[in-house]
Amino acid sequence: MPTLSEVARHAGVTPATVSNVLRNRGRVGATTRQRVLDAVEALGYRPHLAARALAEGRAPTLALMVSSIANPFYPEFALAVERAARTSGHFVIICNTNEDPLTGRAYLDQIAGTLSEGVLVTNANLDFVDLRATEARGTPVVLCMWERPAEPPGLPCVAVDFRLAGELAGQHLLELGHRRMGAIVGSKASGIHAARYEGFVDALRAAGVTKNRVRHAVDTIHGGYVAARAMLEADPQLTAIFSTNDLPALGAMHAAADLGLRVPDDLSVIGITDIELARESRPALTTVAVPTVEVAGLAVELLRELIESSYGQAGRGARDEPIPVPMRISSEPKLVVRASTAAPRPPAHTPSRSPSC
Amino acid sequence: MPTLSEVARHAGVTPATVSNVLRNRGRVGATTRQRVLDAVEALGYRPHLAARALAEGRAPTLALMVSSIANPFYPEFALAVERAARTSGHFVIICNTNEDPLTGRAYLDQIAGTLSEGVLVTNANLDFVDLRATEARGTPVVLCMWERPAEPPGLPCVAVDFRLAGELAGQHLLELGHRRMGAIVGSKASGIHAARYEGFVDALRAAGVTKNRVRHAVDTIHGGYVAARAMLEADPQLTAIFSTNDLPALGAMHAAADLGLRVPDDLSVIGITDIELARESRPALTTVAVPTVEVAGLAVELLRELIESSYGQAGRGARDEPIPVPMRISSEPKLVVRASTAAPRPPAHTPSRSPSC
Numbered sequence: 112m113p114t115l116s117e118v119a120r121h122a123g124v125t126p127a128t129v130s131n132v133l134r135n136r137g138r139v140g141a142t143t144r145q146r147v148l149d150a151v152e153a154l155g156y157r158p159h160l161a162a163r164a165l166a167e168g169r170a171p172t173l174a175l176m177v178s179s180i181a182n183p184f185y186p187e188f189a190l191a192v193e194r195a196a197r198t199s200g201h202f203v204i205i206c207n208t209n210e211d212p213l214t215g216r217a218y219l220d221q222i223a224g225t226l227s228e229g230v231l232v233t234n235a236n237l238d239f240v241d242l243r244a245t246e247a248r249g250t251p252v253v254l255c256m257w258e259r260p261a262e263p264p265g266l267p268c269v270a271v272d273f274r275l276a277g278e279l280a281g282q283h284l285l286e287l288g289h290r291r292m293g294a295i296v297g298s299k300a301s302g303i304h305a306a307r308y309e310g311f312v313d314a315l316r317a318a319g320v321t322k323n324r325v326r327h328a329v330d331t332i333h334g335g336y337v338a339a340r341a342m343l344e345a346d347p348q349l350t351a352i353f354s355t356n357d358l359p360a361l362g363a364m365h366a367a368a369d370l371g372l373r374v375p376d377d378l379s380v381i382g383i384t385d386i387e388l389a390r391e392s393r394p395a396l397t398t399v400a401v402p403t404v405e406v407a408g409l410a411v412e413l414l415r416e417l418i419e420s421s422y423g424q425a426g427r428g429a430r431d432e433p434i435p436v437p438m439r440i441s442s443e444p445k446l447v448v449r450a451s452t453a454a455p456r457p458p459a460h461t462p463s464r465s466p467s468c
Numbered sequence: 469m470p471t472l473s474e475v476a477r478h479a480g481v482t483p484a485t486v487s488n489v490l491r492n493r494g495r496v497g498a499t500t501r502q503r504v505l506d507a508v509e510a511l512g513y514r515p516h517l518a519a520r521a522l523a524e525g526r527a528p529t530l531a532l533m534v535s536s537i538a539n540p541f542y543p544e545f546a547l548a549v550e551r552a553a554r555t556s557g558h559f560v561i562i563c564n565t566n567e568d569p570l571t572g573r574a575y576l577d578q579i580a581g582t583l584s585e586g587v588l589v590t591n592a593n594l595d596f597v598d599l600r601a602t603e604a605r606g607t608p609v610v611l612c613m614w615e616r617p618a619e620p621p622g623l624p625c626v627a628v629d630f631r632l633a634g635e636l637a638g639q640h641l642l643e644l645g646h647r648r649m650g651a652i653v654g655s656k657a658s659g660i661h662a663a664r665y666e667g668f669v670d671a672l673r674a675a676g677v678t679k680n681r682v683r684h685a686v687d688t689i690h691g692g693y694v695a696a697r698a699m700l701e702a703d704p705q706l707t708a709i710f711s712t713n714d715l716p717a718l719g720a721m722h723a724a725a726d727l728g729l730r731v732p733d734d735l736s737v738i739g740i741t742d743i744e745l746a747r748e749s750r751p752a753l754t755t756v757a758v759p760t761v762e763v764a765g766l767a768v769e770l771l772r773e774l775i776e777s778s779y780g781q782a783g784r785g786a787r788d789e790p791i792p793v794p795m796r797i798s799s800e801p802k803l804v805v806r807a808s809t810a811a812p813r814p815p816a817h818t819p820s821r822s823p824s825c
Binding site: 172180181183185186187189190193202203204205206207218221222332333361362364365368369387388391393 | 529537538540542543544546547550559560561562563564575689690718719721722725726744745748750
């Protein structure tokens with residue numbers, strides 16, 4: 112492949128002039144400009160992205176760290192990120208950490224600041240120490256789905272009010288008349304879904320419902336299946352299950368089916384996120400939709416601003432007054448009512464406790 | 469970030485020596501080696517992957533071109549590719565073409581040979597002209613899932629006998645006793661799923677079944693839903709539906725549900741691939757499993773060999789005798805019987821055509 116220098120020689124100009132022409136920078140006369148473009152065409156020169164990136168001290172890709180590419184939410188989110196990134200000519204490197212902070216660190220060490228000029232992080236279970244180290248090396252980091260807008264993480268982020276999402280789910284079930292409910296939390300008690308569950312419990316308390324069953328589960332269809340099945344076997348009188356994510360909610364519907372319960376007649380199920388499978392399941396899943404595409408757009412926009420402003424180098428760790436850590440808040444999650452929720456069936460005649468015999 | 473030259477200055481050696489130490493190449497005495505490593509640590513130097521790649525005329529990433537990241541098969545395949553690639557220290561850039569050859573060309577132009585040293589192509593609807601151009605520029609290309617081992621594509625590939633997959637699906641339905649069957653083909657008639665459908669038809673013909681319904685559909689759950697619904701409404705006596713892919717098969721099960729048909733009692737459904745959703749649907753989907761992980765491993769292995777051997781530069785388009793285009797063939801697809809197929813229900817008493825009144 113011909114080099115920039117060869118193009119310059121062929122056109123009888125300096126490499127800097129070639130670069131200016133290709134990047135529409137500097138002042139170059141029309142004749143010289145045409146000579147350069149002719150040389151580019153004659154030699155079949157293609158601007159070398161990596162070389163250009165190096166020359167400018169930056170790389171033209173964004174890295175998207177995801178915790179599990181096999182979880183269908185992440186491809187949907189990656190698609191939205193990619194579309195947003197392509198509008199500024201960025202390519203997206205998807206780095207899949209498989210929930211492993213060490214793999215995440217390896218990606219950050221190898222990719223961030225070399226092949227990519229910025230890092231987008233979904234809930235990838237990454238160590239904040241590693242993320243701050245990446246930032247300190249001059250590569251901006253944006254957390255894409257911070258779950259608690261009221262408690263900023265100390266890193267640039269896009270926040271979604273996930274506590275509200277849980278509250279909306281709880282209110283929906285209450286309005287339908289449910290009082291005996293179970294919750295499947297797709298993380299550890301103190302984990303990333305804690306805010307969602309808090310919102311759910313807040314809604315119940317506000318309505319005077321002070322008790323509900325809860326199980327913590329793996330954030331998959333199968334995880335939800337196992338948790339729902341155990342919960343329904345322990346308490347057959349549950350009339351509704353709230354899940355902090357759509358995948359376990361889908362598993363809860365499978366568990367109901369296997370136990371001979373009809374959704375929504377015998378059991379209502381509601382999730383959070385609104386992944387494509389929520390729309391495509393039978394019955395279609397009622398859920399609280401998160402503005403995924405909007406969040407992707409905000410995250411890419413914020414990351415680009417940080418890259419442009421050299422936030423990483425100048426802001427953090429400098430001795431001057433600290434630059435405030437930016438946080439963008441998405442629009443609010445919204446209830447999407449589909450076919451998996453309904454009013455609870457009126458209780459069957461309860462057998463009398465005092466036998467007549 | 470400190471440069472290699474600064475490390476060299478700090479250690480009192482040449483940059484070449486630093487490079488040799490970091491790459492375990494050349495002869496460097498133990499004392500010098502330790503001095504270099506001390507300097508690396510003192511300065512916090514990190515080898516600059518992009519710089520090293522440029523210096524060597526190669527980049528440390530592989531590009532994986534997928535036609536639709538939202539199709540759950542591709543994340544599963546990407547995961548397998550990534551695991552295989554990481555064993556050789558490669559990172560994977562996922563390029564999503566959204567079924568658009570022009571987007572594909574843009575990725576090939578921008579990424580191939582600059583940021584990545586090799587390209588893996590799934591069924592990404594890419595123009596072979598563009599792929600050959602990429603190859604001619606010295607960046608090897610491997611097609612990951614070539615559907616017809618008997619008809620090599622003229623590009624390096626991993627082939628899977630998808631005709632056999634269709635045949636196995638047909639044989640399974642025949643063995644259960646089905647004779648009145650429909651087929652959903654997830655591509656145009658001449659499209660990528662043609663071989664799968666041919667295999668199905670071959671199986672039926674071999675058993676003397678010369679007719680079946682067929683519909684071409686979009687390769688999604690919804691596409692399968694629409695096709696199955698139309699087919700079942702046109703011919704309510706169908707007892708089984710074969711789909712060339714799992715996603716439309718899942719849609720066919722939804723269509724059956726909405727028409728009040730039980731799977732498998734009233735309708736058997738079978739797909740091809742064995743994506744995770746096939747295992748997780750209710751009823752679980754019978755399918756012909758494709759060895760996804762094996763194919764990913766073979767594809768990465770072949771691509772690495774081509775990169776090492778400079779296949780792209782030396783082989784194609786040279787005036788010497790042509791190097792044969794390599795093709796690896798995966799192990800055979802295998803039938804996985806789950807809950808969505810069963811013997812057809814014995815026909816209900818058919819109303820007599822000669823009324824007794």
